[in-house]
Amino acid sequence: MMSCREVYGFLDEFLESRLDDLTKVAFAAHLLLCPACRNYLATYRATLLAAREAEWADCPPTEIPEELIAAILASRTAAVQNAGDHQC
Amino acid sequence: MAVPLVQEAELLAALRAGQEVAFETLVRTHSGQMLSVCRRILRNEEEAKDAVQEAFVSAFRGIQTFAGTARLGTWLHRIAVNASLMKLRSRKRRPEESIDDLLPGFQEDGHARIQPRDWSPSAPQLVETRETREFVRGCIDQLPETYRVVLLLRDIEELDTAEAAEVLGVSDGVVKVRLHRARHALRTLLAARFGERASS
Numbered sequence: 001m002m003s004c005r006e007v008y009g010f011l012d013e014f015l016e017s018r019l020d021d022l023t024k025v026a027f028a029a030h031l032l033l034c035p036a037c038r039n040y041l042a043t044y045r046a047t048l049l050a051a052r053e054a055e056w057a058d059c060p061p062t063e064i065p066e067e068l069i070a071a072i073l074a075s076r077t078a079a080v081q082n083a084g085d086h087q088c
Numbered sequence: 089m090a091v092p093l094v095q096e097a098e099l100l101a102a103l104r105a106g107q108e109v110a111f112e113t114l115v116r117t118h119s120g121q122m123l124s125v126c127r128r129i130l131r132n133e134e135e136a137k138d139a140v141q142e143a144f145v146s147a148f149r150g151i152q153t154f155a156g157t158a159r160l161g162t163w164l165h166r167i168a169v170n171a172s173l174m175k176l177r178s179r180k181r182r183p184e185e186s187i188d189d190l191l192p193g194f195q196e197d198g199h200a201r202i203q204p205r206d207w208s209p210s211a212p213q214l215v216e217t218r219e220t221r222e223f224v225r226g227c228i229d230q231l232p233e234t235y236r237v238v239l240l241l242r243d244i245e246e247l248d249t250a251e252a253a254e255v256l257g258v259s260d261g262v263v264k265v266r267l268h269r270a271r272h273a274l275r276t277l278l279a280a281r282f283g284e285r286a287s288s
């Protein structure tokens with residue numbers, strides 16, 4: 001029987017469906033019999049979702065300040081001019 | 089932000105031809121997205137803006153060699169990630185704390201030391217308000233830097249293992265181990281909010 005420790009170790013492979021068939025069966029059997037690991041799996045999943053949502057929600061692709069756009073375009077012009085100088 | 093492929097091909101051709109207006113279009117279309125990437129990685133507005141600017145400088149330089157097989161947005165996203173990582177590396181390094189205290193502990197027989205409760209039904213609360221989302225981001229920020237970065241690249245910026253390994257200059261195995269630990273550690277930090285005591 002797979003131990004709880006091993007279940008914890010296989011969580012990422014499980015979530016990415018990368019467990020081989022034998023391990024998958026042992027993993028599923030353990031979860032069936034172990035409410036603690038079921039709880040852990042559910043909250044592990046919830047953690048990943050919360051992280052993504054928290055990082056994405058308040059940081060949408062925003063309007064960018066005009067000064068920054070101007071600075072970026074100016075840095076390109078400078079780079080082009082420098083390249084030109086070297087060619088001469 | 090999705091630009092139709094036809095328009096993107098035209099834009100790319102104009103960029104390669106060195107048309108000024110094409111560069112401005114590129115910057116206006118993608119800079120917002122790039123700024124949010126840099127903000128997530130750097131957590132510092134000034135550094136994030138610098139990183140975006142540096143990212144575009146490398147993009148302008150690289151546009152002739154850009155293969156055109158990836159979408160421009162994906163290519164720029166990667167460049168923004170790289171520019172942010174470069175900034176991170178240039179920061180003064182503090183000695184990194186250990187992540188061990190945040191990892192689940194086990195007894196001799198392989199059982200976890202702490203019996204996890206299922207707080208997942210309450211987990212949506214974590215992202216309900218700006219304040220709770222800030223709490224979650226604060227927990228991510230508590231991870232030791234090398235772990236925080238891997239979690240961001242894999243779970244938030246959605247690089248795959250090989251891509252994350254490449255930008256970080258480490259092996260795939262190192263990325264997997266760090267990601268695994270980072271996720272467990274973040275879970276421990278979030279669980280504390282639901283009354284699950286941290287392992288010791």
Ligand SMILES: [Zn+2]
Nearest residue numbers: 003004034037
């Ligand atoms: Zn178990």
Ligand SMILES: [Zn+2]
Nearest residue numbers: 125165244245
């Ligand atoms: Zn992104």
